[in-house]
Amino acid sequence: MISRLSVSIVRACLRAGTGGSPTAVLDEVPLSDEERCRVPVLAGTSHAVFVSVHASEVSLRFFTAGGELPACGHGTVAALAFLAARAGGPEYRGVLRAAGRSFAGRAVREGARFRAVFEPGPVELREPTPDEWAHVLPPLGVTSDTLAPGARVASIGRARLLVPVVSRSGRLAARMFAPSIGVPEDIANANSTACLAADLAGRGVTEIAVDMGDALGSPATITASARPVLRLGGVAEVAGAVRELSV
Known part of the structure; x- marks a missing residue:
């Protein structure tokens, strides 16, 4: 036990x-990994990011109550803000490492907040199989009158099904459900936004901003650019510190 x-x-x-x-x-x-899974629960968050600073790069490990994740987009945004706040100065740049891959990250100070950007890596896209449709659409309550064309299975560490639905909002909005990793619904899933950006880039859309979290009462927005390479971004704030956690 660590106090x-x-x-x-x-x-x-x-x-x-x-x-x-x-x-x-x-x-x-x-x-231990079991103890790491307790950290987000005790902290009252869905995810926890463990940061290890080395001479040439910063290693990141991501955990939910359900286990370790190979990658986490909003967790990377949070880690960049954490590193920038500790470093001081108007801008932080570093080389990050997660899931065996090194990539550049940057966070620019905007008052008390930080605008973070990083390269999430390549996205694999394919058509969903009938079996994948059968397992996902009924629990979501998506019917033929609300389903829009263009569904994809996308992977950036873990596969996910992108399900387009009819909307009159005029904005890109999304909801991400991940009960298998202990997160019934995610407030801000940046890796899924990267998958969507990669898919839309093939249709000529290279800049997007996706709203999430409204159904959970915590509005969030993730930005993505596919020009010239895929980049993810978001604004983050180091809201406070929790001490004396025992795991």
Whole structure:
């Protein structure tokens, strides 16, 4: 058991300075994977990011109550804000490493907040199979009159089904359900936004901003650009620190 475990709470992917996904961010500590899974639960967040700073790069590990994730987009945004706040100065640049891949990240100070951008890596896209449709659409309650064309299975670490539905909002909005990793619904899922951006880039759309979190009462927005390479971004704020967690 470790007492006085220092955990920073970062609200990642804010929309107009409010909402966002509360994310636990902390320096690497000697914990078992089971203990790491307890950190987001005790901190009152859906995800926790463990940060290990080396001479040439920063390693990231992501956990939910259900286990370790190979990648986490909004967790990366939160980690960049955490690193930038600790470094001070108007801008932070670094090389990050997660899931065996190194990539560049940047966070620019905007008052008390940070605008973070990073390259999530390549996205694999394919058509969904009938079996995948059968397992996903009924629980979502999507029917033929609400389903729009263009569904894809996309992977950026883990496969997910992109299900387009009819909307009159005039804005891109999304909901992400991931009960298999202990997150019934995600406030801000940046990796899914990267998958959507990669799919839309093939249709000529290279810049998007996706709203999420409204159904959970915590509005969030993730930005993505596919020009010239895929980049994800979001605004984050280091909201406070939780101490004396025992895991």
